[in-house]
Amino acid sequence: MSKTFTPSPETPAVITANDLRMGHCVWMLDGSWTADPGKAQLFEDGPRAELALLEAEAQGHIVVGAYLAEAKRGPNGPEATHFREEFRRRGPSNYFHGKQAETVTA
């Protein structure tokens, strides 16, 4: 999950982190944070993404460990390209709780 990763139109990315108080995964959109990865902002422009990452890092009172994660455009917003990010989106695979359960009831 290297921070030196540079997004481009071929390899877009989202900015993701953990919520400081609760610990859950969050994604950045327009400088604020959402628990719904489908709503995340997709960056295709390297410099803009770097700038947004700096902005994310400056929000250490809200989130922890912001980084750029590769993603792709999907019908319902950005989708993960790596299985690690898929787990962060969905929650653990051993129990039907956490995000899976929340997504179903939502």
Next chain:
Amino acid sequence: MFDARPNTSSNLDYYRHRAAQFRSQVARRLDGSLTEEEFRPLRLMNGVYLQLHAYMLRVAIPYGTINPDQMRTLALLAQKWDKGYGHFTTRQNIQFNWPKLVDIPDMLDALAEAGLHAIQTSGNTIRNVTTDAFAGAAADEVMDPRPYAELLRLWSTDHGEFQFLPRKFKIAISAGAKERAVIAAHDIGLRIVRNDAGETGFQVWIGGGLGRTPLLGQVVREFLPEADLLPYVEAILMTYNLAGRRDNKYKARIKITVAERGLDVMREEIEAEFINRRAVFTGVDQKLLADLKAQYAAPNFRHEPTGDYEAERAKSGAFRSWTDTNLSAHKVEGYASVTLTLKAPGVTPGDASDEQMRLVASLAERYGHSDIRIAHDQNIVLPHVHKSDLPAIYRELVEAGLATANAGLISDIIACPGMDYCALATARSIPIAQDIADHFRARGLEDEIGQFNIRISGCINACGHHHLGHIGILGLDRAGVENYQITLGGDGYEIPAIGQRAGAGFPGEEVVPAIDRVVTAYLALRDGPQERFIDAYRRLGAAPFKAALYPETANA
């Protein structure tokens, strides 16, 4: 210097004080006066990690020994501040996977009231001392290792000199004629032995550890008199503290120090330092040890007939098969130690629900002299149970899903949290463990296969001890896809051995068929049911098992 403060009558005050300290640190983190960089080491000092989906709190269970009230406190934490379960680890601790940072101070307060804490469960300090889950009960035991484990715990808790070691430091101690504490894989391993004169002392091992460079410990001292325990361990730690590498985190464990400098050089320095340290210990440790031995005196064992137990065995096949696999020989006639495996079908290895924890607490009170152990293999042990109580216990365990008759069998798998929870993981381990267990259950082969250790880690840190599995599985990331490397021939117990990598890794869906081929080959090749896989592997070598794993290459 030796300081027993945390054990004095004020030890609860000490835990409360530490919890209050952390509460104020959390408040300052949340109001912005502490940055994450400043806060991180403080939270780690209290066992708080930030994982994939949430914070994780690791609570110390000293040498896996816990009483019913403490178990109920763990149940309370699981129920009130987590999602209704806790994960018991190979280091005899428990981890909670879902606490919120804002709740952790309350959790630490609750722990403190029960005499529990999360101190030194992380960081480059001396971690929780581990031991045999059957300590104080095993028929083959030289003596109860727990007073020594407690002495080491008291000495190492908040030891001013050893809070900033080059890397984490793990001590294990065992006292069985059979080794059950995996001492060869620890920074220091202590084996209680008796010398020719009948005195008890320790065979001292150093330099074991798994992770990215797996190494077995070596014997640095054949016989250490009992009274020299603390000064000698202190001499080892001081030598390591000075010589251990701090330039590279991956080379900082004592195993690398020993490997790079040689055992003889280390021994010389340790022995020289030991003379100085010995002089400083004027006896307070020995007085304390005597008190601890009294505290760990054997419970009031009953002497009663075991006819009901024999009758139930004759009557019920399920009960008999459970007692065949899950009981261990006790030093007292009429007693047994009972293993409750946390490996029921479909269950995450090592997880227990809050209700299960409460049931265990209650069973221990009613039938188990109020003693509970967390075992290295992620199971729970009731060390002292009179056999006549077993039919009653069994009925309650069945209802709670805790009577799985598989202790030590192929479905009794150690698995770390892997990519389902762990921020460092490169692949998942839990579903692989579950698939393997389900597969051999479905084939109805478990009992026929017999004793078999499968261990799985989700990355090279080896928390699941995969190197020590008869079959070890290591989850890796190959170009964004989970891939599993298999090792063969590892053993953590009697004849410690690091498993050897068999060849190229397998995609997730091919792991079960691959393991099935190895096991099928074993069943065909073994001398008889008494020859375990590991024995057959030692007799025949790796070749036939590798050929089973990679049939295409073998035929080519």
